[in-house]
Amino acid sequence: MSEKPLSERQKSILAYIHSYTAEHGRPPTIREIGRAVGITSTSVVNYNLTRLKEMGFLERDADVSRGLRLTGELAQAVGSVQTAVAQAISNLVRVPLLGHIKAGEPIEVGHDNFAVYDEEDAIEVSASMLPGRTNDLFALRVSGDSMIDAMVNDGDIVIMRQDSNARNGDMVAVWLSDDTTTLKHFYHEGDRIRLQPANPTMEPIYVDPGEVQVQGKVMLVLRQMAN
Amino acid sequence: MSEKPLSERQKSILAYIHSYTAEHGRPPTIREIGRAVGITSTSVVNYNLTRLKEMGFLERDADVSRGLRLTGELAQAVGSVQTAVAQAISNLVRVPLLGHIKAGEPIEVGHDNFAVYDEEDAIEVSASMLPGRTNDLFALRVSGDSMIDAMVNDGDIVIMRQDSNARNGDMVAVWLSDDTTTLKHFYHEGDRIRLQPANPTMEPIYVDPGEVQVQGKVMLVLRQMAN
DNA sequence: AGTATACAAGAACAGTTGTTCGGTGTCAAG
């Protein structure tokens, strides 16, 4: 009995209930439906509503004005929506993809406005993976193989937080005085700085504090394998 | 005029409209409000509704049953919500974090039901980074340094698609006959298989098709640098 | 033909619902 296809009339009734509810915040009356779909008699609307209810498309509260509500799609989208939206939106961070990071160049940060929500080039990540503030984050795409000692490949995306003060253990993007940019673990050791590659088989390098300029702190590395 | 505090009665009216709408998918009638708040006369409810409307807490459609709707919070949460939900949810993929991947062990996949939406251990990623189906994805945390030749570090998270048929160029998780699991680029070459490390400085290995078992296809690698 | 079923239309009914109007009590300003 549930295999019968919906008639055009029933489809437009469902569509009208959907749009009307979305627009007015309440379900339409039987006569409003009839007027919209082109039915002069309320009984015909009622007939089709009963049919649609039997097919499971909507629920009805007897003897209650506007006592109908769509099941599934919209019922959830109106009923339990505030929680779903709150969770989904609050857990989703949109990080602008601002440029590239290459070995021989400083990091190019196009504009300094990080509160971007409608950009096309952006990376969406769960907020649970990015602790702290989420408004001073930006993403860069790695160009070239020069970062392989940091376990970062060509094409990888690094999400960074703009911060010129690094703490011990942080992985930072540093611009060295020899015009190279690398990603290394940062350690203050007395009057010099140890830059430790992420790859444990590789040796650290030691530099003077004046030779390094911390461009930002790496928060997350993303690598897409398939497109 | 807008600085007057809400009376207890008005606050409970607003609360009732909110909860009633969330529960039934339609605004309450004047008499339903009166019954809930403890007002016997419909005119008093109407009086307070007019007052609340003047204060900007709700809108009213004259001469329409249930013709009231909360402004702000709920009006948005009901009106423009389906688009927000559609965007937020459709762009957000929740990948279950099923276990660990180590060098000396096959991949352990706890349960074979991937349609997990309420698990605690899950990774949320933008759907734009995960092409194709999103229901047969799972995530594994890498243990140990055995994957450094695949540019994958200890603690990294790999998101994989369950797929035993690999195509040339795919990065796959393979279980070799010597009881090691590695991540390599997969290439069919005649009657043997070439497994190419992601690190371009490392040499490939060649194996017989019978010696490899493809556990899945790597879609994404995640590395959290800071917690 | 006869029958059953799905679909549709119009009318009428009864309960619901927003609105309005007269009246009451309180409280502070004039």
Next chain:
DNA sequence: CTTGACACCGAACAACTGTTCTTGTATACT
């Protein structure tokens, strides 16, 4: 004390709304 704004109550009204009943049409099946 009087006045008026404010909050409230009860009742009545007219319009709205869901339901039901009767009738009609078209199609398929026996």
